[in-house]
Amino acid sequence: MAGRSTRGMNGSNGSRTAPARAAALADLLHYECSTLLELFRKKENFTEDVTDRRLVSVPPPSSQLDTRDKLWRIHSALLQCQKLLEKAVAKEEKELGGGKKGEYENKRKLVKERLPLLILSTGELLKAAEGTTSLTPSVEGLEVDVPTGLLDLKLWVYQVYKEVNYWSKTAANTLKDLPSVIVKEGARTTRARNRRSTRR
Numbered sequence: 360m361a362g363r364s365t366r367g368m369n370g371s372n373g374s375r376t377a378p379a380r381a382a383a384l385a386d387l388l389h390y391e392c393s394t395l396l397e398l399f400r401k402k403e404n405f406t407e408d409v410t411d412r413r414l415v416s417v418p419p420p421s422s423q424l425d426t427r428d429k430l431w432r433i434h435s436a437l438l439q440c441q442k443l444l445e446k447a448v449a450k451e452e453k454e455l456g457g458g459k460k461g462e463y464e465n466k467r468k469l470v471k472e473r474l475p476l477l478i479l480s481t482g483e484l485l486k487a488a489e490g491t492t493s494l495t496p497s498v499e500g501l502e503v504d505v506p507t508g509l510l511d512l513k514l515w516v517y518q519v520y521k522e523v524n525y526w527s528k529t530a531a532n533t534l535k536d537l538p539s540v541i542v543k544e545g546a547r548t549t550r551a552r553n554r555r556s557t558r559r
Contacts, residue, residue, distance in 0.1 A: 377487070378537040381480035385531035388473045392524040395470050398463040399520060403513055410514045414522050415439045426537060427488040433530045434481040440523045441474050446503045447519040454512060474523065477530065484537075 400407065417436045424432065448471055456464075506515045 377480075377484060378534045381477065381484060382531050382534035384473070384477050384480055385527050385534060388470065388477055389524060389527040389531055391466065391470050391473060392520060392527055395463070395466045396517070396520050396524055398466055399517055402463055403517070405513075405517060410518050411521070412518060414443055414518055415526060427485070429533050429537070430481060430485040430488055433526065433533050434478065434485050436526045437474065437478045437481060437530060440519075440526050441478060443503060443519045444471055444474060444523055446505060447516045450505050450512065451516050454509070470520075470523065474527075477527065481530065481534075484534075 399405070400409075415436050416439070417432050420432070448467060506512045
């Protein structure tokens with residue numbers, strides 16, 4: 360009895376802390392990316408609303424989405440953000456870089472390093488929620504159209520940063536709502552398995 364109780368408590372604590380850790384990481388990434396956006400606007404003398412077009416494509420949010428679908432949505436969006444960010448940084452360094460490294464370049468490097476950590480965390484949560492890796496989203500074959508004109512390139516890079524900023528905030532908000540849901544769904548799954556075992 361004590362052994363079963365301890366295992367159940369450990370499982371619940373794990374379910375509660377994993378989304379919380381991922382949410383904290385998303386909050387940190389959102390903070391860093393907000394700073395990056397501000398530095399880029401200052402560097403290029405852009406206004407905050409200079410561009411606002413979606414580069415990431417995922418199904419729209421819905422109250423009907425279950426835990427797995429919510430995780431799939433943000434994980435897919437973050438994977439797309441990573442591919443866009445890698446392309447943006449490489450293109451910016453080639454076409455616009457070459458100067459000394461300053462606060463902007465350091466912050467950009469930090470954002471680029473933090474994003475994969477959040478993707479790893481949401482990926483682990485997704486696997487835990489669906490019990491399989493077969494439905495894990497992929498960006499293989501995703502085409503990234505990069506503008507060629509100097510101003511258009513700067514606007515595109517800025518929009519990429521805005522996407523990372525938006526989806527890190529969305530991820531944080533989504534993950535903060537998940538812990539109790541994961542525990543309840545895990546409990547239902549356990550009860551269902553126990554009933555099947557009892558019938559046998």
